[in-house]
Amino acid sequence: MCAETPDYKSTLNLPRTEFPMRAGLPKREPEWLERWEKIGVYDKLREKAENRTPFTLHDGPPYANGNLHIGHALNKILKDMVVRSQQMMGKDARYIPGWDCHGLPIEWKIEEKYRQKGRDKDAVPVVEFRQECRDFATGWVDIQREEFKRLGVTGKWENPYLTMDFHAERVIAEEFQKFLMNGTLYQGSKPVMWSPVEKTALAEAEVEYHDHQSxxxxxxxxxxxxxxxxxxxxxxxxxxxxxxxxxxxxxxxxxxxxxxxxxxxxxxxxxxxxxxxxxxxxxxxxxxxxxxxxxxxxxxxxxxxxxxxxxxxxxxxxxxxxxxxxxxxxxxxxxxxxxxxxxxxxxxxxxxxxxxxxxxxxxxxxxxxxxxxxxxxxxxxxxxxxxxxxMTYNVLEDGSFRSNLPFFGGTQILKPNGKEGxxxxxxxxxxxxxxxxxxxxRLKHSYPHSWRSKAPLIYRNTPQWFVAIDKPVGDGQDTYGKTIRERALRSIDELVTWTPQTGRNRLHSMIAARPDWVLSRQRAWGVPLTCFVRKGAKPDDPDFLLRDPAVNARILAAFEEEGADAWYKDGAKARFLGNDHDPDAYEQVFDILDVWFDSGSTHAFVLRDRPDGSEDGIADLYLEGTDQHRGWFHSSMLQACGTMGRAPYRGVLTHGFTLDEKGMKMSKSLGNTIVPETVVKQYGADILRLWVAQVDFTNDQRIGPEILKGTADSYRRLRNTMRFLLGSLADFSEADRVAPAEMPELERWVLHRLAELDRLVREGYARYDFQGVFQAVFTFATTDLSAFYFDIRKDALYCDGDTPRRRAARTVLDILFHRLTTWLAPVLVFTMEEVWLERFPGEESSIHLTDIPETPAAWRDDALAAKWAKIRTARRVVTAALEIQRQDKVIGASLEAAPVVHARDADMLEALKSVSFDDIAITSGLTLTGDPIPAEAFRLPEVEGVGVVFETAEGEKCQRCWKILPDVGRHKHPGVCGRCDKALSD
Structure with missing residues (x-):
């Protein structure tokens, strides 16, 4: 380069953007959360979607009694990706988060507090005890709500559903009364899984199996x-x-x-x-x-x-x-x-x-x-x-033998601490x-334990309240069968789409073989079985249960105003029986409902009763872990089939459990747990969300430090792609836009790929295949774009003047920007918002108020794609040949080369000659020939009929674009080629 040659760097169209390569997600994500809350993104979406087809994902309620674990994060992120993707594909996608607030785990915590203070739970007025349980649940709802929001989960967070809300308690009681009135409720004496430590019956879903020595x-x-x-x-x-x-x-x-x-x-x-x-x-x-x-x-x-x-x-x-x-x-x-x-x-x-x-x-x-x-x-x-x-009644609720049993009276099967008595x-x-x-x-074997107290269980015969699942339901709704079991099995086969299909098989076999549903629990914190029994009557007497609509109505009215505590207040029996029945003739039932009945009833007070629920009271999707085939999916099916005659959902999606990197179950004792809060503080929530998108969640998935490092690397590569787009689109306006028909083939090929991907993305999101969607988009962004299209077009974008080629490239980049940001927004909620606002700032602006753009079918061009497949194949051989020369220090960059490319196939040769193959191969010159491939030519074993003979480029290096060309130095501007001279002159 001559001493007087100017520095042309300032004349290049280099990318301009303030979008940082380092994301800083842990620090910046809370700022976007505050922004979304300020502008009310979720409510704006509801306004925007007023006339759209609704899509309702009904939230299976997590339990309000502890910080989130990685399973919670997986579950809620999956739900959020479902809701966001459905919304961006044109639906009115609603999400009302909820919590399960009743039941033994909370009651157990309050009892622990009493034991520490030396208080006797049974000496505490029941309404006071229930209020302490309510306060405990309220505190954890607030904590978990903030933890879920920190993961970027959108929804009606300011107005969730809680099973302990007064209206919810009223509806749960009302749903129970439907079983009372339709003839399926009965009191029976049979062995149930019983916890002597917790002094209550347990449902199968509350039981876990551990090794035990017997x-x-x-x-x-x-x-x-x-x-x-x-x-x-x-x-x-x-x-x-x-x-x-x-x-x-x-x-x-x-x-x-x-x-x-x-x-x-x-x-x-x-x-x-x-x-x-x-x-x-x-x-x-x-x-x-x-x-x-x-x-x-x-x-x-x-x-x-x-x-x-x-x-x-x-x-x-x-x-x-x-x-x-x-x-x-x-x-x-x-x-x-x-x-x-x-x-x-x-x-x-x-x-x-x-x-x-x-x-x-x-x-x-x-x-x-x-x-x-x-x-x-x-x-x-x-x-x-x-x-x-x-039947015998020798074993009491605490697991001890009745005191007058000869030889064994008062001995204990289990001690209060769960140890053997x-x-x-x-x-x-x-x-x-x-x-x-x-x-x-002695024998060590798998034995049932309570999943709450972790203590062993026993089978114990006690009077309990059951719903008969094989007795005709007296509600007249027999479209799908006369009994609960018949309705459930037909719903499973005819009304529900299962993802994966194995979920159908699992629930079907469970429903087909299950016994009657045990509803009663002998505890205090929950919705009571709101019924009365006639004193002295036997369970099989026709008048054993009081079935009076007026009594039921009084109970429900009280619950709506005061909550279920109304059942426990002084004078409740006389209040509810009214003047129609003698209080002395009836006993009030004080068992509470199994919490699975609570959660199984949520479809009624969420989907049916809320204005933002579902128009027909049925959810489009229930999404939980595989353990819920015996839990929420199961209880919801039984409950709805008994009260409205069919399943409360049209689709069920199940995910597996989260294991450590070695495939082992996470355990605090093993020190292999991954806490969502820790991941968010180190990497940011988007990295955790990206991990969810990368795994096959339908099976058990693994997570750990090395896996998260790999996820963060994938994120950086995507972020680099978005940064290139932003930099290259600086100052792009509608005046720069070029119609597809006027674009070079390379740009039209990109549009073809977008048409293919748009269909794949929409179909993938529709079937909840987030892994498939992400892999396709990630491969496109890193392989088709960064390693191919961007690599080729950098020269035109940086060095061309206002040419049709550069305008076409920028038009394609703009199209890519709108597709990539919306395709990835359901996954990378924070990063795509950052990308969007970098280009479209504004107080009300948000990627999450944007839909995935419609992609014209005319962009698809299979013939063009087939041609460019040949071109890309030949390019791979050239690139590999030049890489060897670079490794051998013969050249420093591909622009120093002008290879001879031999193509045996006539169609390929024609395709290569029809385009600027030297630009595509990123060389300063290139010769194409159909002559026989010389023995010394470079070949790739997997590519037949293409050989490359290395030659160096002739001429001088252009001081602006760095191509080596014969005409450098022959133009108005010193040290440049003709193309750059024209760009400098325009």
Whole structure:
């Protein structure tokens, strides 16, 4: 370069933007939150969408009792991406956040506070206690609301729904009364999952399984001397007729095995498997320290005999098998309870124990005989129903035995702290004492625990309130079936779209197999079962339940004004019964509703009752984790099918659980938890949102420091793309716009790609495929744009004067800007707002008030795309060839080259000649030929028929555009090429 050559840098059209490369999201995101709240973005969207097709995502209520975890963040961000994308595609997408506020976890926290202060919860007036629960929930609602908003989630935050709002409590009671009036509500006594620690029944959704070490015992029942005359007629104190002698079965012992010794006092039968092979075995020898007796005969399954005798410390020389025992023989037997006739038992166990067939019995483990206590197991209960076995009421609500139960009165199955009590050892000790134990041991196995207290659970028979799901519903709504189960199964198959489809299978199987719905809980914080029962009446009496619309109406009116506390106030019974019923003739029910009934009823007071709910009371989408197939999806289905005859949703989307980077469940004890607040403080909420968009949320997903670093890198690459757009569009105006028909092929190819992507984005958002949408847009931005289109057009954008080529390129950049910002706005809510405001500032301006622009179908040009696919393929070979020269230090930049490109395919050669392939390859010169490819030419193995022979460019380097051309220095302006000379002269 000559000394007098000017510095032309100032004459270039270099990008101009104040958009920073470093995002500073943790600091800047709160500013955008304040701005959105100030201008009322959510309300403006509702005004804008007044005549649009509504889309309602009904929020499954999180529980108001703690800071958010990463699962909350995943769930709420997914919901936000659904709502925003539906809105930007032209819908009226509404989102009313809500909270579940009743129930045991909150009550448990208040009780903990009482225990710390030495207060007795039962001594506190119930209304005062409930107010403390309400205050606790209110505090956590406020905390969680701010945490959710910090994630960029939009919605009606100033007016959410709360299950403890007075209107909500009124509607929950009203929905319960529909079951009362339609004949499906009943009081029954059956075993339910019970928490002795929390003193309440639990729903299946409130149960989790953990390893637990249990006692195991092998107990012997002596066979009675007489056969039963009728094996189908059972009952307490069975007295069999005297028929022919039993022979060698007389005095034999049936062996059972159980992991719950405490249930032995409640035994009422023994079950056997009709298809199992059984044998009669005799003990012929024994070691010391053994409970087996020589000469005693035992009945057991053949496949389990060896393991049983091994457990009893007998080797195979100490017993022999006498003969087969048939199912017909077993079905005529009755046994004595092991504690029958024991001194001090006061006749408690002086009854016959029938031996009954049961399809649930297997010979996989145990003895092939199942000890049956109908009050403490579902299979046992079903056997009891079938054969008329009596229920027992030995176990109290705290898990202790009733005080007057012989030998065991007052002993505890579990202590108040959830640890094992003394009931098991007391029962085992007594069985040893009376000679009824053959062996004992310990077993570690999966066992149900309360997901709140983490304490083990028991099955316990208590009077509870149920909804019958197989009884015809007396509301006349039988479009989808007469019973709740029929309606639910038809809704699942005919009315609901499942994402993924496996969700359908899971819920269908659960609904098909589930028992009646247990509604009652024995607690204080919740909506009570607003009903009255006639004193002295039995549950199956027609007048047991009071069904009076006038009484119901008085209750609902009070709840609307005072909330559910009205049920607990002095004089409530007389107030609600009015003058029509004698208060002394009725008992007021004080059980509360299962919180799953609360959340299952939300469709009524949110979708149906709110003006911003759903016009038909049905949600377009419910979105929660896979655990909600047994939780909210399930209870909402049952509740709505009982009250309005069908599912309350048209679509269900489920996501998996969040694991650490190694695929392990997160645990504080392992130190592998990821807290949303920590991620937001380090990276910003947009990085967390981008992680959600990148994962396949329908399966379990992983997150951790390394994964977040990768997410942040993807973000930086996208941010760089947006920064280039902003810089290149400085001062762009409508006067610069060029019609597509007047654009060069390269620009028209970009428009074609936009038409393809627009369809993919809309279809992807419509089916909630955020991963697919993001991957497509990210690949387009980084590969098609940054690495290809931008790379090529930088020369024209920077160095051209006011040429048609530069105007066309800037027009395309403007089109790209509007598509990329709106496509990505549902994901990167803060960053796309920053990008938008950088170009379109204004007090009321926001990307989130903008829809995805319609993309003309005419932009799609498949023939042009096929041609440019060939061009890009050839370009890859040229770029690779030049990269080798650069690595070998032959050239420093591709503009120093003028390669010869050999193309064997005539169509490709024609395509390359029809465009400025040297500009596309970013070289100063380039020769195209169809001549045979020389042996020394560079080739790519995956590209057939293209070879590149390296040549250096001839001429001087233009001091403005850096191309090496023969005409440099021959123009008015020193040291430049003809193109740059013209740009300087214009």
């Amino acid at each position: 006692h195991t015992i092998w107990v012997t029942f002596r066979v009675l001397a007489d056969k039963r005359t009728d094996p189908l007629v059972m009952g307490p104190g069975l007295t069999p007729g005297r028929l022919e002698p039993l022979g060698d079965l007389d005095g034999a012992h049936v062996v059972i095995w159980t992991t719950t010794p405490w249930t032995m006092p409640q035994n009422r039968a023994i079950c056997f498997g009709p298809e199992i092979s059984y044998g009669l075995y005799e003990v012929t020898g024994r070691p010391e320290e053994c409970w087996a007796k020589i000469g005693r005969r035992y009945l057991m399954a053949d496949t389990l005999a060896e393991s049983i005798f091994t457990q009893a410390r007998l080797d195979d020389t100490m017993y022999r098998r006498l003969r087969d025992v048939t199912a017909d023989e077993l079905g005529t037997l009755a046994c004595a309870h092991p504690l029958r006739g024991v001194e001090g038992a006061n006749g408690e166990w002086d009854f016959d124990v029938p031996v009954l067939p049961g399809d649930h019995v297997t010979d996989d483990a145990g003895t092939g005989f199942v000890h049956t206590a109908p009050s403490h197991g579902d299979d046992d209960y079903q056997i009891g129903l079938k054969y008329g076995l009596p 003394n009931a098991n050892t007391a029962v085992i000790g007594k069985l040893v004492e009376v000679g009824a134990l053959l062996a004992r041991g």
